Amino acid sequence: MVRLNTLIPELTVSDISRSLYFYLNILSFELEYERKENKFAMLSLEDSQIMIEERNGNWETGNLIYPFGRGINFQIVVNNIDKLYTNVEVHDYPIKIELEENWYRANNKLLGQKEFLIMDPDGYLLRFAQNIGEREIAMDNI
Template identity: 55%
Template sequence: MKFNKLIPELSVKDIQKSKKFYLDVLGFQVEYERLEDLFAFISLNGAQIMIEQYNGHWQTDELTYPYGRGINFQIEVENIEVLLQSVKEHNVPLFRDLMTNSYSGFKQKEFIIQDPDGYLLRFCQSY
C-alpha cells in the first residue's frame, strides 16, 4: 500500500460508531487496524484517514464536540450522487446541500456533512 504524504488522524469518541459510519454510510474500507489500540486506517478512492478512539495521547486541550472546529476535509469521489443517496438513506443530516462551484477553469459538485464527532467532510466530484 502506498501512503499519502498527508494523512489526518482523527480522535473519535467511539471507534465502533465511527467505523460503522465511515464504512457503511460512506463506503470507506479498512486498510488495517490495531484492535487493541482502537485504531483503524481507512481509505476511499485514494483518500486516507486514520481514526483512533480518544486516548489522551494527542491531547493539546479539552476535546469537546464538535471536534475539528475550523477544518474541513475535502474528499474527491467518483459518483457524488450515489454517495449523497447513501447519506440520505442513513438519515445523515447535510451540513451544506449539494452545490456546484467553479474553480480556475473546472467545476465541482460538492456537499458537506459532519461525521459522528462533528468533523466536517466535504465530498466533491470534478467535471
C-alpha cells in the same frame, strides 16, 4: 501492503465502533487495517486516506469537546458523488450543505465541483467533491 499517502489526517474519535460504522457503511470507506487493542483503524476511499483512533489522551493539544476539528474541513474527492450522496440520504444521515455545483477561481481558471458537506459523529466537517471541469476566465475579470 497498503500504499500510504504523504499526508494522512488522524482523527481522534469518541467511539471507534460508531465511527467505523459511519465511515464504512454510510460513506463506503474501506478498512485497510486496524489495531483493535489500540482502538485504531486506517481507512481509505478511492485515493483518500484517514486514520481514526478512539480518544486516549495521546496527541491532544487542548480541551477536546464537540464538535471536534473546529476550523477545518476535509475535502475528499470522489468519482461518483451522486451515489455517495444517495447512500447518505438512504441512511437518513444529516446533511450540513446539500449537493450543489460550485466554481472556484484558481488564477485565470474556474475549477468546477459538485459537492456536499456533512459532519461525522464527532463533528469533523467533511466536504465530498467531484470535479466537473474547468473554465478559462479573462484576466480583466479578476
